[in-house]
Amino acid sequence: MKINIQNIGIQPLELDEEIRLDFISPLIREYYPNRAAVHVRVEKIKRDYRVYIRLKTQAHYTCDRCLDEFESDFDADLEQHFQQGRGELLDEEVIRIAEDSTEINLDPVIAEMMLLNHPQKLLCNDGCRGICPNCGAHLNHEECRCTEIHIDPRWEKLRRLLK
Ligand SMILES: [Zn+2]
Ligand SMILES: [Zn+2]
Incomplete structure (x- = not known):
C-alpha cells in the first residue's frame, strides 16, 4: 500500500483502502487470506510525516489445542514516524525516506505490524x-x-x- 505524499498540506491526509495481505511474512501469511480494511492518517510537519495505521481483517486460524479451524477478528494499529531528507537520523524508530520521494510505501510497516500482533497462542476459545x-x-x-x-x-x- 502506497500513499501519495505530494499534496499533503496543513490538513492531515485521511484515507481508507482495502488491501490484500500477500506481502506479509510467509511465516504467518496462511492465517490472513482475506482482504484487510486499512485506515491511514498522515500528519505532515515540515519534513516529518506521522503516519497512523489501523488495520482490520478476518483471520483464519487453527486451534493449537484441538486443531479445529476458526475465524477471528484481527484488529491492530500503529504509529510510524517518517522523515524526508538526508543525513544522520537521531532516532532509530524513524524511517528515512528520500528527498525526492513522492510516496511512502507502507507495506514493510504493515508486514511488521502483522508479525507483532499475530497471537502467540491460537485458541478457538479460552476453555478449549x-x-x-x-x-x-x-x-x-x-x-x-x-x-x-x-x-x-x-x-x-x-x-x-x-x-
Ligand atoms: Zn482419552
Ligand atoms: Zn480448540
Missing part, C-alpha cells in the same frame, strides 16, 4: 479442552474413553480372578 493425548477424543465434542481403556493392570488381574 483440546484432544486427549491417549485416545484422540476431541474433548470439545465428545467424552474421553481413556478411563474405560486404561485400567490399572493390577486391578485387571483382580478383576479376572473375581470372574
